[in-house]
Amino acid sequence: MNILALDLGTSSVRGLVLDEAATPLPGALARRAVEVAVDDGGAGTLDAVGYLGALVACLDELAAAGHLDGVTLVAASSQWHSVVPLDAAGAPLGPLITWLDTRPAPGMGAAGPADLDAFHHRTGTWWHRFYWTVKLPWLRARIPGVSRFAGLPEFVFAELLGDGAMSVSMASGTGLLDLAALDWDAEAVALAGVRPGELPALAPAGWRGRLRPEYARRWPALRDADWAPPTGDGAASNIGSGCADASRAAVTVGTSAAVRLVQAAPAGAVLPPLPANLWRYRVDHDRIVTGTAYSGGGNLHAWVRRELRLPEHAELEAALAKLTPGELEVRADPRLGGDRPPGDTPAGAGALSGIGFSTTAVEMFAALMDGVCHQVAADLAILESTVDRTVAVVLGGGAVAASAWWRWAFQVALAPRTVRHVTNPEVGATGAALVATGRL
Incomplete structure (x- = not known):
């Protein structure tokens, strides 16, 4: 059994093939640099469609070299905290906001959590520009017609698999998850102004995805491969470091x-x-x-x-x-x-x-x-x-x-x-x- 590991990073997207012990195979690596658009106003954004194209190019390269043969599982590590506003068809209405972006701020008169300590303990986060509790209202105020929101891996998986379910690892990085209950936190969701259907579905334990038919035809070696829920990059780095x-x-x-x-x-x-x-x-x-x-x-x-x-x-x-x-x-x-x-x-x-x-x-x-x-x-x-x-x-x-x-x-x-x-x-x-x- 070989494993295709995807690394959806901030400065690059990579695909590499590992053996069943998770040891990288020699030469089975494809990488594409991506550029975060920054400015003096605090922007830090990525082109979500361009990022998807870079990932597809990595998989094309690996497929052409025969490196995808024997792959039975696809795993992914992804940057935490990103968000992209989508229309009803799932197309981006603006750039993907990364963790580097410092522009989001609470609206005038907005109130934060009723009990800051309890909120921090439940969600592991704060009412802060870094998280969806502040980012979503800020985006909605600037972009009309938002139908729903997704992070980078949910956007990518929705295109490749037709299922943009969000892992509990990625959901925890939004600041909207109750870490003990493993469900959306009611107070955090209210702070974010979320309406029904605007958040990705949470992937249950044991969730697996499969490529959509058009991509299975493009990469036949991955036709029957299972796709595992993405892991936040920080958590994945700890595990990969032996911690x-x-x-x-x-x-x-x-x-x-x-x-x-x-x-x-x-x-x-x-x-x-x-x-x-x-x-x-x-x-x-x-x-x-x-x-x-x-x-x-x-x-x-x-x-x-x-x-x-x-x-x-x-x-x-x-x-x-x-x-x-x-x-x-x-x-x-x-x-x-x-x-x-x-x-x-x-x-x-x-x-x-x-x-x-x-x-x-x-x-x-x-x-x-x-x-x-x-x-x-x-x-x-x-x-x-x-x-x-x-x-x-x-x-x-x-x-x-x-x-x-x-x-x-x-x-x-x-x-x-x-x-x-x-x-x-x-x-x-x-x-x-x-x-x-x-x-x-």
Whole structure:
């Protein structure tokens, strides 16, 4: 049995084929870059139809090379929090709003949850621009004729499978799900102004989809393959990093960065305490993932290298090796992209201090990367309070894989914890496959 794993990311869409142990097969990878449209007003959007086209192109490439032969299961990891307004026929009425978009805001006079703490504990989220509780009314006020709403994977699956059911993992990222009851939260739905039929149906445990006839003809190797419910990218990255229980936290640095911990929590179970500044989502029907995330990660790494015209990889690493993490003269606030919830600091909040005429571009780069490490360290200590113990840490993601110095900086900031690095660059896709097969 082979598994086709789809990674519906923010900066790219990828398809790769894994064996039954969820190990990527050599060469069986197709990737297409996608571009988030950003502006000074806080927009962060994707063209949903163009994104679907990029995914189809990946599958065409894999099919042409014969890589889809023997695939019996399709798993997907997808960016959380996205939403696209649709007309009655399921066509987008505007661009897909990603997690990067900071424009949504509550309407004039809108009231939030009656009990903020209870709302946070039930949904794992806040009444915040990041979630559908604020995004949906904001979109409806700007786009006439909205018939319903979908996230990125629901839009994609509705086209490919004819069934855009939403997994509990993806639903938890909307801020509308009661995490214990595994159903839409009545108060959150009311805050979002949702009308009957405007939300995707929730996929039950054991849900499986199949390709529509036209796509089965296009990719005959996938004709009889089952499609599993998508897993939120953060949850999938934890599982793919080997952090499937509360003994190990995953620190993942992809486009953004996050620290997360998975715990068992079957439907109806009493949920563990949730500190005020941490979010909580679902991995699947049996597990929750608690953590926090940051707007700066690999995107920050790439931006600094580009704008400061830093040397290429080997030369840059050699220059960084002369600097000791935690002992830098330059200090940095790495929030160039603003806060992720519950903070509401807008984009443009990043800062550097301690700069003189002798300061080099490499020192400024190091300070920003070290700043991310200390953000993570502070929040990991809070995350550990939910399990009342110190946990081991697994570093993952393409950005830290590319920099030995950044891995060293994380080890220093997270000491005395045990810190190791997982080298698999496809932890999200691997994790989605493990969740889909139940082989955690």
